[in-house]
Amino acid sequence: DVKVTQSSRYLVKRTGEKVFLECVQDMDHENMFWYRQDPGLGLRLIYFSYDVKMKEKGDIPEGYSVSREKKERFSLILESASTNQTSMYLCASSYGQPQHFGDGTRLSIL
Amino acid sequence: QKEVEQDPGPLSVPEGAIVSLNCTYSNSAFQYFMWYRQYSRKGPELLMYTYSSGNKEDGRFTAQVDKSSKYISLFIRDSQPSDSATYLCAMTTSYNNNDMRFGAGTRLTVKP
Numbered sequence: 001d002v003k004v005t006q007s008s009r010y011l012v013k014r015t016g017e018k019v020f021l022e023c024v025q026d027m028d029h030e031n032m033f034w035y036r037q038d039p040g041l042g043l044r045l046i047y048f049s050y051d052v053k054m055k056e057k058g059d060i061p062e063g064y065s066v067s068r069e070k071k072e073r074f075s076l077i078l079e080s081a082s083t084n085q086t087s088m089y090l091c092a093s094s095y096g097q098p099q100h101f102g103d104g105t106r107l108s109i110l
Numbered sequence: 111q112k113e114v115e116q117d118p119g120p121l122s123v124p125e126g127a128i129v130s131l132n133c134t135y136s137n138s139a140f141q142y143f144m145w146y147r148q149y150s151r152k153g154p155e156l157l158m159y160t161y162s163s164g165n166k167e168d169g170r171f172t173a174q175v176d177k178s179s180k181y182i183s184l185f186i187r188d189s190q191p192s193d194s195a196t197y198l199c200a201m202t203t204s205y206n207n208n209d210m211r212f213g214a215g216t217r218l219t220v221k222p
Contacts, residue, residue, distance in 0.1 A: 004153075031208055040118075042214040043154075043198070050208065090153055096205040097142045101153040 002027045004102035006091050012108045019078040021105050023091030032074035033092040033099060034058075034066060043090065049074055081109045113137055116199055116213025125222050129186040133199035133213045136180065140201040140211075143175050145184045148196045148215065157197075158184065189220045 007022035025032065033048040035058075045058030047066040055066050063085060067075045074093075078085055086109045092099040116133045123129055131145075141162055146154035158173040160166045166173045172185040182201070186193055199213040 006153075009151075033208070040214065043212040045209070048208050056208070094208075097202065098144045098156055098159045098200075099210060100156060101146070103153040104151075106151070 002029075002093070002100040004091055004093050004100055006089075006102040006105050008105050009103065010106050010108075012110060013078075013081050014110055015081060015083060017078075017081045019081050019107070019109075021076040021078075021089055021091075021107070023074045023076070023093075023102060024072055025074075025091075025093035025100075026072065027093065027095070027100075028071065029093040029095045029100075030071075031094045031099075032068065033094075034064075034074065034076045035090045035092065036060070036087040037090055037104070038087050046076065083109050085109050111136060114199065114201065114211045114213045117216055118214050120217040120219060122219045122221060123189055125189060125191060125220055127189050127220070129189050129193070129218060129220075131184040131186075131197050131199075131216050131218070133182050133201075134180055135182075135201060135211070137203070137211075138177070138180065139203040140177075140180075141204065142202050143173070143182050144200040144210075145171075145173055146198040146200060147193075148198060150195075154198055191220050191222050194219045 003026045034046045035043045049068040091102045145158040148154045163177045170187045174183040196215040198215045202210045
C-alpha cells in the first residue's frame, strides 16, 4: 500500500510566521502535490512537482512556495502566514494515475 | 459553471439502503475517473479508479461512467454505518496529466 505521511496533523501558528509543512511518500512516486481543502470549495491545487527540484504552480500558488530536494519528500512553505491560509492541507503522490493522499495537516493561523 | 459538479448533500439513508452518488462534468476530454472516501479529520482514500466509459465493481461498490452524458456515479449496496463519510469524485484527461479536477464532495450518513 502507498503510504503518504504528513509530519503534523494539527498546527497552530501566528500571523507573519514562516510555516513549513512536510510530506514523505514511500512508493518512489515521480509526482507529488500540495492541495488545500476548504468547505464549499473542495480541493484546490497549490503546487505540484514531477521530479526532484522541479515544480509547477497550481491554481492558487500565491503566498506559498515549495521545495523538493529528495524524491520522497515535498515541503510546502508559507512565507508569511496570514489568517486566510487557515485550512486543511493535503499532500498527495502518484505515478501517473491515481493520486494517493496523506491524512492532512489542519493549520490554524491566529 | 464549475468543471465538476457534485451535490454536497448531506445525504442520510438507513442501514442496508442502496446509495447513489453522482457527479457531472463539462470537459469531454476527461478519461480517468476516481472516487475517494474521506472520513472526518482524515485524508481522501482511493475507493474506485476507472478509465473511460463503463462499469467497475469492487465488493459493495460499483462505479459507472457515461461519457456521452458526462456523468459518473458511485453505487453503494447494503450500506453500513461505517460508510458514513464524504465522497469525492475526481477526474483528469490523461494518465500523465497532473491537473486533476475534484467535485466538492457529498456528505453521506448511514443510520443504524
